[in-house]
Amino acid sequence: MATGGEKRAALLREITEEGGFAFVASAEKAASGDLRAAEAAREMAWEQLHSGPKSEVGPAWRGAYGLACLHVAGLRAAEDSRGALRALDMGLIMGGDLLRAELEEAIARVLADRNRGGGGGGGDGTGETGADVEKWIEGLTRNRDLADVLKVLPVKSLSCKQIERRSCISLEAFIRDYFLCESPIILSGCIDHWPARAKWKDIRYLERIAGDRTVPVEVGKKYVSSEWKQELITFSQFLERMWSSDCSANLTYLAQHPLFDQIKELREDIMVPEYCNAGGGGLQTLNAWFGPDGTVTPLHRDLHHNLFAQVLGRKYFRLYSATISNDLYPQSETMLSNTSQVDLDNIDVNEFSRTGDVEFMDGILEEGDLLYIPPKWWHYVRSLSTSFSVSFWWRTSIPPSQGS
Template sequence: MALLGAEDQGGGLAADETVWVEVRTLLPSTEEGLTLALSGEVEDCVQELLRRGRRVLYGAEGRPGREAAAAMDRIGDVLRDYSWEKLNAGPWREISKAWRQVYAYGCFFGALSQVAAGHPLATAVRLCDLGLLMGASVLDNVLARLVRVLQCHLPRPAVEVPAQRARADPPPVPAVRPEDAVPHLHCPSLEHFRDNFLIPQKPVILEGITDHWPCMKKWSVDYFCQVAGCRTVPVELGPRYTDEEWSQKLMTVSDFINQYIVNQNSVGYLAQHQLFDQIPELKEDISIPDYCCLGEGEEDDITINAWFGPEGTVSPLHQDPQQNFLAQVFGRKYIRLYSPQDSENLYPHESHILHNTSQVDVDDPDLVKFPSFSKAAFQSCILMPGQVLFIPVKYWHYVRSLDTSFSVSFWWS
């Protein structure tokens, strides 16, 4: 086994040493420069463990040796395990940011130990993603910068080619009656949109406002595997989140694509609001719609969500607490909309967790159990690539993917 830092036979740096050199450029040149500031109080023993990890990292002139890498790995494990207990001690909104930062530092030291030891980089990338998903930003968002370097050295994940098999005919595309159709507008002015749709809270489909987005020409299933195939993301498993068997699982984007998009072994949906922060290469391909400036909040208050899944994925009839622009990038979606004034006819769940979700199965409503549902008037549409649907705050909406589909939603106030 070659010594750490040795050169290869051609006189250049060995491959794993090259990665370490690139990683090292992301870090401060001195131990004092790597600040360990936390946004809150934690136990003194945790602070000492953070300082010990820093000392190990900067204890060697160059790349940490095997013993140092192993020590840093153990420190990362302890930090992650201890902070994980704190992260699961209560509601997420009540978790101290300091403990999320401790978890991020644990992922940081763990990822660096994997690189220093010359281990497969996929483990280091996964640790970075866990820190980005569960932790809070540390060292000028070092985990995002670190993972961007590491994934350049990973081979592109392969998309499997499924064996030919008999495929059931897809369900017919729902009919949209002209009298129920959501109106369309091409690039309306801010004033026109505000006066005719935002203030009166009326749904509308906007066309032409995403034509300049790079994603409209670049994004595809293959592109996602190329750009983000090695990245670990949370995936929702099950046809809809109201089903008893619904669950969540962490997996790589390439595994998600192979299992749920290509082979369609079961229903899985990549639906999350952190994807664009986690993978900024994707965020560079979209833009916040100009109409969001009509809201009361700042741009940083806008939540951007990703929705990526196979044909047949369903979001049950539900309502959201903010205004929503739903932009379709590829694939088609059938969407049905109900006014908040019809809420009583839609039978919301009585539990606090699902109070924003209807008990009615829109595809097969039980009118004996929910007789007033037939009284509720609705609008509907088939959202096509390049179209953006404005869903007013608290408007009930049901969504079904008619194809493999990727959408981006912007929640704003």
């Protein structure tokens, strides 16, 4: 296995072969302690990451960005631990896998120094803003009245077929009754033993663990909206926005992010449910979904088996079978082909005449519930309160049998 130094040397050779002579020169100066050169190298790598579609950016330049972030953080850590931590988080988020272990080790060192009271300018790790405990509790308990809930949900909600609900069942029963049939099910009582069920209710705990960490967020009503955008902000800034976003155009959502790969302390608060062993496959992705009430994930489908854990708050789910895709009018654009053109919150019955009569099932996920969504099943999701959820995606060697 190559050492850190060997990986860096090989990376610089590859960047040189791709014509990145200026980057290599700056990186070599950065390695000798030149902060300005380190920042220049990071800027050059950042420009390369945004020079074209994400799929066309090679791993070498992702590695180069991670290397530059390591240099910047190493030269800043003594005087500005928050700046160093942001650089390292950016390296984790944007820098690929080559130097991931080095980035994680550097983060651990910065956090350890801060816990010992070092790392000037870094504060005590409690975040930039004081957690508003009352607003946090109010957000978690919002929309408990069914009449209030129905006012914000799509038409016909909670009036047709309900998603089946059962208490915690065995893996064998799950496979026999739901997995092999590709049938959704809500399972209650299966994650009550997770430390997250208690710890994450304390906003001060989340601020202490993650307050100064940089995370990617979505801003806007939903990802198909014209005003939708993505930003990189600290976790504390994200929490502050949760209290202040009154307009749907400014809703901020930490969505589909591998937060638990980034912040190991939060990963220790959850466990992979045994149901994810169904089919003998392996876990593909473990993502966080965290935001205020009113966040919406529009009608779409995924190719994976999905076990969705509702840790905090409540969410409404509407599911459509994979067999009726044509009646849901998938987007023609390749990047959005897994997303429906239909806005369930405001259906244009003239343009999408078939959707209104299509059968669906729906239900509300309460704290502690798991929802199994089979591959290619269409789903619409709305947060009814402040909500923190975890999705477990896994694949098997047998492809999904339904849908097209």
